[in-house]
Amino acid sequence: MRNEMLLEFDALSVNESFARMAVASFITPLNPTLEELADVKTAVSEAVTNAIIHGYDNFWGCGKHGDMPPASQEIHPGRVRLTCRTEGDLLHICVEDKGKGIEDVERAMEPLFTTRPEENRSGMGFSFMEAFMDDLEVESRPGEGTLVRMHKRIGVGPWIDA
Amino acid sequence: MDEFAVIDNCLMIRMPEEIDHHRCGYICEMADRYIVQQRVEHVVFDFEDTRFMDSSGIGILMGRYKKISCFGGKVFVLHPDRQIRRILNISGLGRLVEIVD
Numbered sequence: 001m002r003n004e005m006l007l008e009f010d011a012l013s014v015n016e017s018f019a020r021m022a023v024a025s026f027i028t029p030l031n032p033t034l035e036e037l038a039d040v041k042t043a044v045s046e047a048v049t050n051a052i053i054h055g056y057d058n059f060w061g062c063g064k065h066g067d068m069p070p071a072s073q074e075i076h077p078g079r080v081r082l083t084c085r086t087e088g089d090l091l092h093i094c095v096e097d098k099g100k101g102i103e104d105v106e107r108a109m110e111p112l113f114t115t116r117p118e119e120n121r122s123g124m125g126f127s128f129m130e131a132f133m134d135d136l137e138v139e140s141r142p143g144e145g146t147l148v149r150m151h152k153r154i155g156v157g158p159w160i161d162a
Numbered sequence: 163m164d165e166f167a168v169i170d171n172c173l174m175i176r177m178p179e180e181i182d183h184h185r186c187g188y189i190c191e192m193a194d195r196y197i198v199q200q201r202v203e204h205v206v207f208d209f210e211d212t213r214f215m216d217s218s219g220i221g222i223l224m225g226r227y228k229k230i231s232c233f234g235g236k237v238f239v240l241h242p243d244r245q246i247r248r249i250l251n252i253s254g255l256g257r258l259v260e261i262v263d
Binding site: 013014016017020035038041042045046049052053111120121122123124125127128131 | 180182183184186187190214215216217218220221222224225244245249252253
């Protein structure tokens with residue numbers, strides 16, 4: 001069976017948990033194992049966080065400066081678009097932003113490469129997406145935005161985990 | 163602050179249920195304040211309540227590890243669940259921190 005959903009939300013860090021929860025709920029009919037669910041949630045969280053903090057530079061998160069953004073910081077009004085499609089047991093996820101884009105995608109995908117080490121970013125985002133999904137494609141154009149496509153077959157995990 | 167406590171020369175941090183970029187700024191900022199002001203040697207992260215973590219969690223651990231390891235300090239990870247263990251292993255951080263059940 002084919003099923004598709006589309007979410008569009010402001011590029012704010014509060015929406016990171018909303019996005020992964022929404023995808024987790026959407027794929028429930030595929031009957032994923034707990035491990036598959038955790039994998040998908042992690043991958044979505046990485047992709048959406050990247051769009052928010054790198055695509056739109058909305059680095060402000062509630063923890064750091066209290067519940068309100070500091071007055072000095074402008075919040076980019078951009079949006080993140082999340083498409084999620086299931087076809088049989090195959091899950092497709094697409095995370096798209098119209099932010100600043102990535103100059104060198106290959107470099108960005110190297111483990112531990114980060115443009116923001118001072119902000120406690122680990123540089124593991126793309127590595128985690130690759131590790132937790134079956135397939136990952138990244139398209140980006142500087143100044144125009146970034147599109148991340150991920151696929152994963154659900155229901156192939158070990159039935160009972162030792 | 164209930165989540166943070168200094169016992170002897172260890173900073174104990176009780177990690178929240180969900181760790182993502184949204185939550186990590188606060189943890190990093192508070193942890194660094196304790197490390198500098200109370201001169202703690204080791205940092206212990208307790209993941210007992212944690213049900214979700216992404217690479218932001220790795221950023222928290224890695225940042226604290228860098229700050230204290232040059233003075234001989236260690237980072238301990240308590241009660242990680244299966245997913246957190248996998249994340250630690252994939253990132254290679256599992257070899258730098260001490261995992262305790």
